[in-house]
Amino acid sequence: MLCAISGEAPEEPVVSKKSGAVFEKRLIEKYIEENGKDPVSGEELDLEDLLPIKSARVVRPRPPTLTSIPALLSQFQNEWDSLAIETYNLGEQLARTREELATALYQHDAAVRVIARLTKERDEARDALSKVTVSGSAAANGDAMAVDNDTFPEYLAELVDETQAKLSKSRKKRPVPEGWAGTDDVSSGEQIQKADSSAPGSISLAVGDELTAISGKGGDVAVYSRDGEEVHSFNVGSPITELVYAEPNIVCGTSKGEVKIYTTAGAELASFSEHAGAVTGLALHPGGVILLSVGSDKSFVYYDVKTLRTVFRRWTSSSLTTCAFHPDGHLFAVGTQEGDINVFSTKTGDSMAVFSLGASVSSLVFSENGYWFAAGSDKTPNVTIFDLRKEGDAAKAKELTTTGPVRSLDWDYSAQFLAVAGPGGVAVHHYIKSSKAWTVLREIGEPAVKAKWGDKAKTLHILGEKDNYLVYGASQ
Known part of the structure; x- marks a missing residue:
């Protein structure tokens, strides 16, 4: 007697009045509840149509494989073998996991030790750099000139505030100074001087009030008068990387991390x-007292050129390539190898803004309007004009087309003429304030290292690739 639904012997059998088939009670009741029909005949079927069958309780037989003692022993042996194999596999996995964990812990411990050693060496190097002494006439009494790398001197902070207040007060309404060169003067200027530099491998140019200085990679400095005559020459003893005037003296930066100050006669x-690597940029504050140097060692340093002391140092996260002060002196910008331009507060040394050029920054210069600065790279062409008042891509106010990479930028005091020098020559870009438009006013096909404006932008001084010094201006 088997259930017509499950095909097994029912535990509680019932029979259908309609079809006479035998069912397991719980199964047929569920079927009727869902379908209301006899599963055999398909007729309508209710629970009242089911009749219980009175019979002895059915005992399910055991599976044939477990009906004997040998079969049971065989089953137990199979289960034991499977358990033994699984235990062995788990032991192997545990051993491998322990080995991997031990290796990872050893590597972690080694990495922690290396980091601790490098951190200690870095701190020791910074401490040693901060204790470098200054040599020269100011230290003739033998007293060491220690570096104060934590706080900016109060007297210099007052100078920065006074300079900013004085220079920014009249900027917005300031007219072009009387006697300043006009567009005709710049566009029609002729070559009025030419000389071969006595500083081989000429790399830098500084134009002062009365004299012009040229430096070479071998450490030579040649000083010229306004007439183009060489009046002094001397050697600083190290390859020169940068040169600026700190009237009436000359400041040289070297590849050995030195900053040296000389008279124009060479004393x-x-x-x-102060720098552990090459000095890559020098800039003089508009107040005429603070000198800024930046280096490949990721640091910038302030010097007091009056007392000849190092007064402030700050480290950054990138190798620095060039620098420039804002015309008011309360800010300065540095370029990096990664292509960023970081703007810092002069008094605190804190970062105020970051702009992206996209390539290693070779030169940057602020406009006298107070809110623009130009930057270029010696790896890629074109000059980008940035607006300090904006952020991100919106800060890129204009991109000026050049004939090649950019080595040098110089903006005149009237903020009209931007001189761009590079291997493709020298170009003067003119900003027309009334129409807010840019135009190329003059092009000189002399491959150049540097180009600087002279007095009242009436002369343009060019340091050529071939160690030649050229001056363009009105013929006399």
């Missing part, structure tokens, strides 16, 4: 060794 006044 050394001071020598600072």
